[in-house]
Amino acid sequence: MLGRIMDTQPDDVRGQLEMLILKMRYKEGETFKSPSNKPLLLNDPDSVWIILQGRADIFSAPMDRNAILGPRQHLFRTQASSLLMGVAQGDSPLGFVAVGTGDTEIMHLPKEKFLELAAAPETRKLASVLLNDWIANLYLALVQIVPPKEFIHLEPGKTTTLKLDNVARSIKNLVWVKVLDGDLRYLGRTEGGALDPAVPFPITGAGWLQAARGSKVESLETETILTRDGGWDFVDAFHRFVLREINHRARAADEREKARLKNRFKADSARVEAALNQLAAPLSEGGAAVFSEVDAEDPLLAACQLVGRELSIEVRPHPDMLRGKKLRNPLADLAKASRFRVRQVALKGEWWKSDGGPMLGYWEDGKRPVALIPTGVGAYVVKDPAERKTIPVTPDVSDNLSYFAYTFYRPFPERQLTGWDLLRFAFRDVWGDVSSIILMGLLMGALATATPVITGIVFQEVIPGSDRGGLVELGIVLLMIFLAAGAFQITRSIAILRLETRVGNILQTALWDRVLALPTWFFRGYSSGDLAARIFSLDVIRETITGPAINSILGGIFSLFNLIVLFAFDSSVAFTAVVLVLIAVIITGIFGSLQVRAQREVSTFQGRISGLILQIVTGIAKFRIAGAENRAFALWARDFSEQKKRSFRARML
Incomplete structure (x- = not known):
């Protein structure tokens, strides 16, 4: 199992340990099978167990003496040759439970026999290995967050000085930390994490300590701890600490579950209330x-x-x-x-x-x-x-x-977008401005038809009849039409300016949101200049749509009214004008498509040149050191001349 101290022991130590377990099995041990349907309660502080064969899963569970009272929470899994210690519940509602598999075989030992092994010099190291493995497994179940990368390594048998906020860990060995001076916090906790200076505390690679102020600590091996008076009391103190932590975690999980159920109930009630409000909305x-x-x-x-x-x-x-x-x-x-x-x-x-x-x-x-x-x-x-x-x-x-x-x-939809999608996205919230622009165009077109009509009246009726009063009246009408057209033009210009600003804001923020959310591998396919040119090309498209394109549409509306007047005056001339306009539209469309194709090539070179210029500017010091200015200029001149050639061809169209 990953993280088990047993797996890091040399082969000779593991061999000696297996021989010791075999010796205890035939002399003091009591062996029994532990199937999955018969959980083993580890609540007897006067007993220890050693797994001889198979594996066992260790759980925490609410229990009362010899009965499990609630659901079990998995902590870790142990393999053969692992130690299981009996832990007194004390004031904790939780205890430890071992659940084996079909082939799991476990040996029971009185704790005093194991203490004798730990006290004997020839077997103390092997007993320490078993105890370290048990504590390390508890740590893996206890600590569920990633430890800090920067820390001070604790070495057994040495004294370590820590400054404020220094983190201390032990990667290779399990060490017992005794606080000589200062204040150390388990996992850096500000509440409930302070270590008792009188009680050494074990630390493995999974956990860490953080200094709340300048501190001095002593690091001891398990063998040393077991030789001191009260050494096993320190182990019992760690067991009580583990039970408190697991109990605290269980209570926190219960509180989260209660909060989840409460929020779910509130959400359901809110949905019912919303549904009732929707039913009442028409009234x-x-x-x-x-x-x-x-x-x-x-x-x-x-x-x-x-x-x-x-x-x-x-x-x-x-x-x-x-x-x-x-x-x-x-x-x-x-x-x-x-x-x-x-x-x-x-x-x-x-x-x-x-x-x-x-x-x-x-x-x-x-x-x-x-x-x-x-x-x-x-x-x-x-x-x-x-x-x-x-x-x-x-x-x-x-x-x-x-x-x-x-x-x-508002962001772009989370899918590949088409040109039509961009138009719908950009104009979704600006239809009020678009409506104002179209309305002003219609009004200006209607007013424009009045000028030729009034001019015809002047030359056909007013002048031949020498009607000075009628001439003045028509002049005033033309003046009012001119002023109204000017007002409509100002309103239209303001609406177009608002439209350009709002559409630009909508598109640019959504575009940059999409760019910033792209994975890093996307940017490897483009130079910085090329990518910037592609991004800002959308703004050029927006300016074209909200500028010349809208003016062209308004010009078409304006011309439509003039065409109606022309049909009213002379239909043959009007038909001739329509044919000429269609010919002009076809020719313009053909050359426009050719120009777009050429401009696409020009844009490609513009992006390439922008990226090249950025690379040259950022690396100009290296070019000077290498004496490669002429080569850099040649690279730029080659692409720049090609861009100018293609730009000239596009303009010739």
Whole structure:
């Protein structure tokens, strides 16, 4: 078994040990079979047992004298030639139980016989090996966390000085540590881990001690401990310590299970309440209906779910919350479990009159989390899941909120994305701005049709009839149309600017979230410059979509109204214009596809050159030492000239 001290002994020691066990078997020992259906209670402090054949699993279990009262908890497994010691329960409700297999054979010895072996000089070392193996197995069951990598090694027979927070371990041998001066803590615990200076304490490679202040300790071998007065009392003290630790661990597990069941009951009750609220939602004008689909027990989770619902983010509880554990950093842990990112923002001035998007805030007095949700232009509401209330934000309400809030950033879906997926992701929450842009385009197109109509009226009716009053009226109408078109143009430009900013923010944060979550092997296939160029190319695509592409669509809408007017004036001319436009579209599409293909090659060289330049700049000192500046320049010039050639070809198209 891995970690057993018995396995690390030389062959001659193991041979001597087997001979000693064989001798005890035929002289003092009482042997018996130990099948799995007959557990052996190790609660007799005056007895020891040695496994002669097979193996046995050691459990802890609640017991009362000779009866097991509850479920067993597995500790470790022992093999042949292993020592099992009887441990008095004392005040502990737990005891040790050994369960063998079908071929397990065990020898029982009175403890006094084993003490005689430990006292005799010729067999003391062998008895120490058996005892060390038993203690090491208990340690493996006791310590369930990885020990620190940096530590001071404890050597038997030597005194060691430790500074504050120094960690002490023994890798090769089991040693008994006696505190001569200072304060040592088992596993570095601040509570319940202090060692008694009067009682030596065993340490193996699985455990460690940490100095709470400057300390001096003495390390002793088990053989030395057994020769001292009260040596076996130290072993009994360690047994009591193990029982306390296992009992504490069992109680903690029970508390976690109770908390889990309690949380499960609360979650079930919350689901029932949410279902009832959903049924009542059609008859409700707000209030509880707003909170019907969020967690009813954890205010932070509920507030995050309210914010996430506005951003199309599914906020899930952290697994530790379901197990009843307390989170160290609740907001960061929730964000990690639900795969979104958060950023702290300051609520300055009249922040609710600007559009900052949904945010997570806190009440200033009790730090209770709330959701800050925009409801329109220059308006926010506070949704308090704990009180299940919705409150409009006013200056007085804002004064009661914490100065800092948190915004959420939606990640990409966890799958391979297409261009259509990116468009849907980017424009999911900006359809209000898109609608404003389209509406302004339609209004401007409608106003544009009025100019040729009014011009026709002027030349056909007003001028021939010398109608000065009508000319003034039409002039005023044209002026009003011009002013309205200017207002529509300003509104459209603001909407386009908002759209570019919001889409860029959505795409860039989601992209960097995806990049930072990629495995390390992904980055080996790209140079730094090439990877940066690929990442920022998405921003170029976004600028194209929200800039020239939208302007082209609006231009098409504008031209559609002019085409309608042209059909009204002369259908033959209109058909001719349509044919010419179709020819232009086909030619532009053909050359555009060719140019895209050429630009793709140019982009490949741009990424390669960016990576090369970064490598040259970072290694310029090495180039100078090696006198390789000309070779570096030649490498750059070769790729740069090729990029320019391909760029020239693309522009010629």
